[in-house]
Amino acid sequence: MPDKITISINGTEIKTEEGKSILSVCKENDIHIPVMCHFPGLTDVGACRLCLCEVKGYNKLLPACTTLVAENMEIQTHTEKLKEYRRVIVEMFFSERNHMCSICVANTNCELQDMATEVGMQHVRFPFLNQECAVDASHPKYVIDHNRCIMCTRCVRVCSEVEGAHNWDVKNRGYNARVISDFDQPWGESETCTSCGKCLNVCPTGALWAKGSVQGKLDKFPEKITDLIEKRGIH
Amino acid sequence: MTQAVADKKGGDVKADPRLKLINAAIKKNKSQPDALIQVLHVAQNMYGYLPMDVVRHITHALRLPPSRVYGVITFYHFFNLNKQGDHTCMVCTGTACYVKGAQAVLDAIADRFGIRPGEVTADESLGLQTARCLGACGLAPAVVIDDRVLGKVAPEQMEKELTF
Numbered sequence: 008m009p010d011k012i013t014i015s016i017n018g019t020e021i022k023t024e025e026g027k028s029i030l031s032v033c034k035e036n037d038i039h040i041p042v043m044c045h046f047p048g049l050t051d052v053g054a055c056r057l058c059l060c061e062v063k064g065y066n067k068l069l070p071a072c073t074t075l076v077a078e079n080m081e082i083q084t085h086t087e088k089l090k091e092y093r094r095v096i097v098e099m100f101f102s103e104r105n106h107m108c109s110i111c112v113a114n115t116n117c118e119l120q121d122m123a124t125e126v127g128m129q130h131v132r133f134p135f136l137n138q139e140c141a142v143d144a145s146h147p148k149y150v151i152d153h154n155r156c157i158m159c160t161r162c163v164r165v166c167s168e169v170e171g172a173h174n175w176d177v178k179n180r181g182y183n184a185r186v187i188s189d190f191d192q193p194w195g196e197s198e199t200c201t202s203c204g205k206c207l208n209v210c211p212t213g214a215l216w217a218k219g220s221v222q223g224k225l226d227k228f229p230e231k232i233t234d235l236i237e238k239r240g241i242h
Numbered sequence: 243m244t245q246a247v248a249d250k251k252g253g254d255v256k257a258d259p260r261l262k263l264i265n266a267a268i269k270k271n272k273s274q275p276d277a278l279i280q281v282l283h284v285a286q287n288m289y290g291y292l293p294m295d296v297v298r299h300i301t302h303a304l305r306l307p308p309s310r311v312y313g314v315i316t317f318y319h320f321f322n323l324n325k326q327g328d329h330t331c332m333v334c335t336g337t338a339c340y341v342k343g344a345q346a347v348l349d350a351i352a353d354r355f356g357i358r359p360g361e362v363t364a365d366e367s368l369g370l371q372t373a374r375c376l377g378a379c380g381l382a383p384a385v386v387i388d389d390r391v392l393g394k395v396a397p398e399q400m401e402k403e404l405t406f
């Protein structure tokens with residue numbers, strides 16, 4: 008049995024167990040923290056930084072998804088500073104590539120769009136990078152539009168951890184980073200892709216979709232993936 | 243997938259003895275996937291870059307997903323997927339060197355050898371690269387030719403320095 012510990016979140020004392028992430032303790036206690044790269048059941052990587060929290064005694068902000076709770080930890084999840092940072096992060100997502108909602112398949116069914124509303128983003132305060140990214144439609148059934156990708160790496164993890172295919176990974180760094188298929192080949196030429204479609208269901212934006220998807224009418228079933236992970240007992 | 247240099251069984255060692263050394267490095271690490279970086283180092287030291295056939299061979303031997311290997315190679319600036327030329331010339335374009343005329347040095351190289359940063363001459367004898375501050379600002383503008391560091395370089399000097 009893991010050791011019982013006491014922590015405090017936003018001033019409220021909470022009894023919990025060692026070995027859990029701040030995020031999972033928050034979930035159990037109905038404290039909502041915005042997340043983008045976290046997907047229930049997949050390994051957390053701390054890529055998006057939206058879940059950053061303040062922890063007393065640390066001068067750095069810590070991601071709730073990858074930080075484990077410890078005895079007497081005092082955590083703040085919604086200070087004014089954190090709210091402002093979260094807005095900045097979402098604005099940066101919008102400024103890095105192309106996220107013109109009106110011409111996106113995921114319009115009205117997009118976690119990035121919802122997140123902008125949630126954090127109260129009014130407009131983007133940063134200059135747009137206007138990167139021109141590739142759209143790869145070489146796969147017989149699916150499309151990856153890198154212009155919409157926010158590099159959350161959910162697709163990379165679901166493909167490796169649940170499907171076991173590991174078609175996807177990430178090349179380069181910084182704003183040159185891109186999701187790649189095998190040796191940076193067209194998706195349709197991948198030798199590892201099983202065409203299972205799991206990545207389509209976990210992608211938070213309109214970066215991955217099935218051919219024939221109509222603008223603003225994208226169907227995604229992330230709960231099916233969560234269900235599968237639970238039934239298979241992964242992690 | 244074409245594999246002219248290497249195949250799953252360990253590569254055509256007769257045709258390319260360098261593969262023998264790569265295979266030795268793989269064996270020494272018991273084909274552990276986490277030996278990837280060590281093995282890539284050995285390969286790059288031998289070829290001067292990482293030819294794709296060799297990358298495929300290593301990927302199979304270490305039983306790694308192709309995209310993972312490609313991701314590692316492109317993450318580290320140390321690794322190169324393209325041929326670098328027999329000799330390399332690196333011109334520092336950090337602030338100090340830039341102020342002291344790094345651009346004129348690059349222009350002189352472009353005039354004489356026809357290459358810009360990131361390119362290799364047609365005969366593959368010389369590759370040109372740039373770096374941001376080599377930590378030798380007192381020598382600005384600084385140029386590194388293979389393992390030799392040159393300081394206070396004048397553009398006119400480049401033709402002589404780069405004739406091997």
Ligand code: SF4
Pocket residue numbers: 155156157158159160161162163186206209210211212214215
């Ligand atoms: S394609 Fe979608 S799931 Fe994959 S990294 Fe980009 S945004 Fe995330």
Ligand code: FES
Pocket residue numbers: 041042043044045052053054055056057058059070071072073
């Ligand atoms: S959800 Fe924690 S960093 Fe993305």
Ligand code: FES
Pocket residue numbers: 334335336337338339340374375376377378379380382384
């Ligand atoms: S700027 Fe060239 S060595 Fe520092």
